[in-house]
Amino acid sequence: MERESDLELANRVKSMIVRAVKLKIVPDSIENDKFLFGGGLGLDSIDALELVIALEKEFGVRIPDSTVGKKVLVSVKTIVDYIKDTKSGKTA
């Protein structure tokens, strides 16, 4: 069940990314470990802002500052981990 839950969460995060930054790709094509910025998906700093807004709106998860943001907005996996940690109270 835990694995299915993680998979579902990852799929929701992928859909959020595609929607928030208006990517012209299908969410499933984003690999969990693929870098979102730079040479990965090619997102930029404005896209980071869109992701921060979308994370709060769609998951109720707030990224308090750019230091945390730069650790969280790395890949689908790091975002999923942050959502899980935040929801379980591991992250302030």
Next chain:
Amino acid sequence: MERLHNKNITELLPHRKPFLFIDKVISIEGKNKIVAEKKISAGEDYFKGHFPGNPIVPGVLIVECMAQASGIISAYNMDEVKSIYFLSRISDLKFKHPVFPGDTLIIKAEVIGQFDQAIKTSVSCEVNGKIVAEGELVLTKKGG
């Protein structure tokens, strides 16, 4: 920080004529919302060409009004005044009605997100209580 509506607009924005598109700040709510005003003079030079015999305010200048209001509230939100912000993204912008010489634009901007050096605002312009344009903008602080 001092109340912005008591300040001269040139103390709040780095822009100068002929590219200053806010006359005054009407109100500030919290650190996120601003209402500002711009009166459109019939003597504006651009009316000669936009359009001859049929003067209408260019949509891009309405965007500029909203961007400058967003610039003021962005700097205020970041506890700075008169920082230079670049317009970085325009989203879902709609022009609903034309704006004519003599109209007074009421420009509203609200900060809806901020990360690192970028700020997103929800913006609108009204004339006589009717929304003439609305959308979202992202501004990025110079050097950010």
